[in-house]
Amino acid sequence: MEQHYREEQLLFEAEGYSIPAALTLPLQQQTDWAILLIPGSMGNDVDGNYPEMHMNPHMYADLARQLAERGHAVLRYAKRGEGTGVEVIDEEQKRAHRVFPRQQYIAMAAIKRLRELVPQAKGLAVAGHSEGSVHGLLISQQRDLGIDAFISLSGPSFRYMDLFIHKAQQMAKEQGEIIDFGPFKVNAANYIRVFELTRAGEPFTEEIKADPTMEFFVKNWGSDSPQAQEGREYMRDYDAIDPCAEIAKVPCPVLVVQGGMDESGVHSDNGERLYQARHAAYPETTQLAFFPELQHFYKHAEPGLTSAQSMALNGESDVRVSEAISAWLNTLQP
Structure with a gap:
């Protein structure tokens, strides 16, 4: 099948790690949005697979390529863990921050790299998946980072x-x-x-x-x-972070994306709860994209699957998610 995107593999350094990353770009010279994809919990490779768990949802690669085909540049990266390609290069620097906030510093370093790689983009969006949604909504509050839009992907609404x-x-x-x-x-x-x-x-x-x-x-x-x-x-x-309280503080426009068959150990009403919390503060710049039949990685899931069965589903992530994200971004004026 003909590819309608191009992809570059790279490394960047942050928090004492050397981190594999991939920049996926549209074929045309013009780039609409630059999007950083922040990974969720557990160790994942650059495509969003989990070697230690023997799970291969490859959602991050799917989403990046689908968005690039719609004119956007997407930077995704691996997260430390066996088989992910992430290497420790400075133990002292690694210990500078605790495990949980460390991911926010890595994401901020990735934002800087994305700006350098795609200076021509009309706006910068941060999209965080699962735990990455929590990191994303926290750094999106930092106005000096110049984040123009935030996208919560299967993000938790509970502590x-x-x-x-x-x-x-x-x-x-x-x-x-x-x-x-x-x-x-x-x-x-x-x-x-x-x-x-x-x-x-x-x-x-x-x-x-x-x-x-x-x-x-x-x-x-x-x-x-x-x-x-x-x-x-x-x-x-x-646990100290209440996502519903924090998402209400995000100043840029927010899109919440949720699947109704999310059985990752969280709740499929997370999206509605996050949406309502943010909408109460910023009604005109909050939107929800809900897909009743999709699970945590936006694969089609039949009712009755266990959490483990749902998480193990393969196949390409549903293209409607990237369509909804692209359509929403194109309504915004950074």
Whole structure:
């Protein structure tokens, strides 16, 4: 199939990392918008695949190429993790910021690089996916960065711990004391308590430690190992942010994109909640693009799939998402 875009592979340095990136450009000389795509949680390669999870949704590559075919330049990049191509080149610089805010500094470095690469673009937009939406809405508040538009892609509307607590409460009503996430089953009450205790900075109870369904959480989150301490720090830093409160502070126009079959451990009404929070503050510059049959990576999902089955769907991300983003951007005057 003939390609209607061109793509350049590159590296940029930020926060002590060497980070693989890809700049996808339209074939024509004119570029409408320059768009930075901020990745979500977990380690992903430059296309948006997750080597450690053996998941290959390639949504970031799909979206970048679809948008380039519509006249926009898109910069996407990998996020640290095994098999992603990200390398540590300066341990001291890496430790300058904590794990969660570190992603915002990386995104700001990527914005600077994008401006250098595509100086002719008429405007700069930041699009953050999942956790990347939270980083994006925070940096979009910084007027000195000159961000002209912000796009939330499957972004959470709840605080981090509440994402898991609310999901477990919902599942417990349907399934009872033991809830089934597909790859694993847990005691609902203890699972919820794990997040409550992590939020409070308190140790796990003896009941949790004795529960065999909590073995993963006790081993990985409950110890005093450097990895566990860093993990708890990351979760509490993430949890301190209320996305609905923060998105209302974003001064530039905002588009919220959400799939109705999002079963990533969050809620498909996240989009509506984010939209309403921002719309209350800036009604004329807030828009929602909702796709009832699409999941977290904008693949078509049939009802009844487990979270794991939904997240594992392959195929190209639905082109209607890029169409909606492009159409919205082209209504704006940076």
